[in-house]
Amino acid sequence: MRRSSKASSQKLSAESQRLATYAQAVGQAASRIEERAWEHSLDAQLQKLLKTGHQDTIDATLNALFKEDLNAYDVVMDGVEAVSESSHISIETADGVSKQFDVLLVAAPILAWTRFAIASGPVPSDILQTLTAHFAAHLLAEGTQLAMSPTLFSIDQLPRSHVETYGKVHKLAQAAIKGTALKADTKVPETAPFLADTRYLLVAVVAPAGAPLFRWQMPEHQSNFAAERSSALEQWRTQATSTVSRLLPGCGVELLLPEAYYMACREADKLIRPVSIRAAVHYLTHTLDVQPSELRAVIAGFGEESAEAQVDEYRVAFTQRSSSDVIYGVVWPLYGQEDEEGTPPEGPGALTALLKPLTPVDDIIAHLNAAGVTQIKKHNERYVVEFCDDCGAPLFADPQGELAHAEMPEDAPAGTEHFH
DSSP: OOOOOOOOOOOOOHHHHHHHHHHHHHHHOSSHHHHHHHHHHHHHHHHHHHHTTOHHHHHHHHHHHHHHOHHHHHHHHHHHHHHHHEEEEEEEOTTSOEEEEEEEEEEEEEEEEOSSOOOOEEOOHHHHHHHHHHHHHHHBOTTOEEEEOSEEEEGGGSOOSHHHHHHHHHHHHHHHHHTOOOOOOOSOOOOOOOSEEEEEEEEEEEEETTSOSBGGGSGGGGGGHHHHHHHHHHHHHHHHHHHHHHHSTTOEEEEOOOEEHHHHHHHHHHHHHHHHHHHHHHHHHHHHTOOGGGEEEEEEEEEOTTSSSOOOEEEEEEEETTOOOOOEEEEEEOOTTOOTTOBOOOSSSHHHHHSOOBOHHHHHHHHHHHTTOOEEEEEEEEEEOOBOTTTOOBEEEOTTSOEEEOOOOTTSOOOOOOOO
């Protein structure tokens, strides 16, 4: 489901109105030629706003369209993501010849889980060189250049706006083309320690205009691109996992397919959720010296008070079967077009059409069962999102339906007390 910004409604400026008009024109175009012409105008307007740092103008447009025209909202959102994570740049060579390049910001997500701390921050130069070499050799098309940021980012440390993303991709692109070294980001927010979390390597990939960026786009692989992409991922995992593990000591890790920045982040957000369930069960069983079957899970849906019965996230509380006290909790947020009814199965064929959509609750229960937790209670009541006034931690529904702070037993060994 779409998530709107909470900013207040205001009369649109001329720049915002122009964005909205272009977006509506894209949606109403009667031919591909017309659609691409309007998209070109929209992209040019977005490029100007991003280059001059006018995130507020873009946000105001999105807020207005979310209320008035969801199709146009989607067009602007798709457009601003594309323009901020990719670019066409012109570089003048020493002999005065102007060369055109395509640039894409790529995120390489890493799922990590541990009973300790998940590291982030500067990447040592030797590890950076090794990861850069593997990235180029196994994922990228011939003739490309790249620059990998010397920082391992948590989600809280990634660019927080389209303007910041735009600045990041252009900074990395210049380093890729000129072959200059980058300094690690030093002014980054601290990140809360979770049992399971995602880390990201950010890479700018540069190719001559119109040339392929990834291996599976190369002419010899196009007829079998899916198999080539799967092979590239396996090679990346095989060659880079041991090096990544040096950055994340004491952690289990899984490398995901590096993709365009926003797509990679969305996929990682979804895939970390089941890892969080497994990590929570592992932590509780080892810390409390119990079996998974001795745990109970309580699932409840939460949403904003003003939303019309919309579930924004599920919160999974853990108790011991012999007690109603909530000892740990995991938050399972919903993304994109997900809702409590689930999304229809994808794929061709009549069988797919007959399959019942897998709901988020079904998904959560399946992962709990796989981890060995069999006693599961689901509250039908929808709760308003609430957090602890003292520490800001989310509140979870106990077996009786009362909201409670998750706290480990007093005699439990000290450990991570944050919740994913």
